[in-house]
Amino acid sequence: MPEAKIVIGENGESRLENFYTPLPEAKREIRRRWNDKKLRKKLEEFLGGDIPDIFKEEPKSIFARHVISLNYELYHFLKICKCSEMDYGFIEYTKDKFTSANSSKYHLCRLFFHDGNSKKGERIINGLKVVNITEADGKIIDSLRTNWNEKIVDFHHRLLCIAVPDINSRIFDVSFWEKRKGRSIKNFYKYYLALFVCYGILFENFLLNEEEIDFTKNVAVPTFQKIEKYFGIKPLIVRMLPKNTEEKLFWFHYHGFLKPLIKNMIKIKK
Numbered sequence: 001m002p003e004a005k006i007v008i009g010e011n012g013e014s015r016l017e018n019f020y021t022p023l024p025e026a027k028r029e030i031r032r033r034w035n036d037k038k039l040r041k042k043l044e045e046f047l048g049g050d051i052p053d054i055f056k057e058e059p060k061s062i063f064a065r066h067v068i069s070l071n072y073e074l075y076h077f078l079k080i081c082k083c084s085e086m087d088y089g090f091i092e093y094t095k096d097k098f099t100s101a102n103s104s105k106y107h108l109c110r111l112f113f114h115d116g117n118s119k120k121g122e123r124i125i126n127g128l129k130v131v132n133i134t135e136a137d138g139k140i141i142d143s144l145r146t147n148w149n150e151k152i153v154d155f156h157h158r159l160l161c162i163a164v165p166d167i168n169s170r171i172f173d174v175s176f177w178e179k180r181k182g183r184s185i186k187n188f189y190k191y192y193l194a195l196f197v198c199y200g201i202l203f204e205n206f207l208l209n210e211e212e213i214d215f216t217k218n219v220a221v222p223t224f225q226k227i228e229k230y231f232g233i234k235p236l237i238v239r240m241l242p243k244n245t246e247e248k249l250f251w252f253h254y255h256g257f258l259k260p261l262i263k264n265m266i267k268i269k270k
Contacts, residue, residue, distance in 0.1 A: 063203055072255070108156065174192070
């Protein structure tokens with residue numbers, strides 16, 4: 001079985017090899033694994049019977065972020081699920097600490113809107129700061145409040161309801177599950193990635209840029225290797241964003257039509 005690893009190409013560019021599973025293959029494989037009683041039992045024992053509710057009824061396509069928000073990345077995930085006719089769910093980790101150095105966390109507190117294109121064809125981007133970022137650094141994410149005193153998690157969930165009306169039944173916060181599985185990120189990730197052996201498909205991009213290389217190299221890849229060795233099959237991870245744009249901050253931006261809706265939401269809460 002080819003081992004998942006980071007390799008250096010001829011052009012000197014790092015890439016993940018034997019890590020992602022193509023979507024058509026992942027769809028076939030998850031159904032086969034879900035119905036494999038022996039595999040299910042082995043995984044249940046590995047997890048100590050502690051299986052998140054979101055996975056108990058049927059396998060799902062999963063999108064995971066600290067807080068799920070209605071940005072371009074989320075729309076892209078929903079489009080994939082619709083086209084592939086797959087049920088989906090969301091995983092959050094709201095008890096993590098906020099740091100403005102993390103791009104995905106930063107963009108929860110300062111929203112950037114795509115307001116069309118200039119005459120030269122360049123994107124017109126306008127920002128809206130919804131949280132005092134300087135004061136937010138170091139605090140737990142779900143304790144953060146917007147400038148109009150609404151919990152940041154509630155604000156993003158209200159926004160998300162525009163596209164996903166039944167959002168509350170589709171979100172699982174792993175914060176307390178993570179505590180039960182151990183405070184070490186490596187220990188938690190061992191159980192987290194194991195969920196995608198037969199309970200669901202993770203849609204994600206593990207980056208090799210300066211911001212993410214340490215996590216991908218020292219946590220994601222070695223944990224993936226251990227899970228694959230233990231179960232004899234790899235976790236099902238589908239590359240969600242196209243490789244040539246996966247590092248673009250564009251994915252954290254928002255459709256321009258949401259800006260007046262958000263401003264109206266703010267007025268109502270005030």
